[in-house]
Amino acid sequence: MNAEKRRLIFERLHAENPHPTTELMWSTPFELLVAVALSAQSTDVGVNKATAQLFPVANTPGAIVELGLDGVKAHIKTLGLYNNKAKNLIAMSEQLLSKHDGNVPGERAALEALPGVGRKTANVILNTAFGEPTIAVDTHIFRVSNRTKLAPGKNVNEVEAKLNKVVAKPFRQNAHHWLILxxxxxxLARKPRCGSCVIEDLCEYKDKVDLD
Known part of the structure; x- marks a missing residue:
């Protein structure tokens, strides 16, 4: 795919949704960090339901630690892998208190050092909470990037590196949100809705589904 096509893709995505953002509900960087950490193998809708129960009770590192492992589990038990997620939330909160005065750090290395936080989660926090033009690659973005030929790669790291190389600077801040949405x-994974796609004529997917 050439640079002109890529530019047109993001121009159209921007025109369709000028101010994209995460569908996770959050009001502080810590709430966002918790929500993103909980989103692994869970839908945003499911995470929002869980955090709607958790955050009124505990939405700071200190409150999470005070709530304790069983208390955290009770509020997130509707989510997959909730046992491990609860352990990570406790350990993450303890580390934020001991090393960062209870604040979410704005540096990649410090974020990735937190229990349960990998590169994708760090990218989301840096982008959404701190306004950095990072691009987090999840399963949706990996699929779209490869299917359209926007930024093909064999794994999420390759796709992220390609996106960082080919996405024009004016679009980089919001690229993650546009692509995930x-x-x-x-x-869609099983049957893309090509008939209602604003970039269908720019997409290089060979097996387009004409009927929506």
């Missing part, structure tokens, strides 16, 4: 609602 496009993959979630239009470029």
């Amino acid at each position: 496009h993959g979630r609602y239009t470029c």
Whole structure:
């Protein structure tokens, strides 16, 4: 795919949704960190239901630690892998208190050093909470990038590196949100909704589904 096509793709995604953002509910960087950590193998809708129960009770590192492992589990037990997620939330909160005065750090290395936080989660926090033009690659973005030929790669790291190389600077801040929403609602895994896709004529997917 050439640079002109890529530019047009993001121009259209921008026109369709000028101010994209995460569908996770959050009001502080810590709440966002918790929500993203809980989102592994869970839907945003499911995470929002869980955090709607958790955050009124505990939405700071100190409150999470005070709530304790069983207390955290009770509030997130509707989510997959909730046992490990609860352990990570406790350990993450303890580390934030001991090393960062209870604040979420704005540096990648410090974020990735937190229990349960990998590169994708760190990218989301840096982008959404701190305004950095990072691009987190999840399953939706991996699929869209490869299917459209926007930024093909064999794994998420390759796709992230390619996106960082080919996405024009004006679009980099919001690229993550545009692509994830496009993959979630239009470029579906089993049957892409090509008939209602704003970038269908730019997409280089060979097996387009003409009927929506």
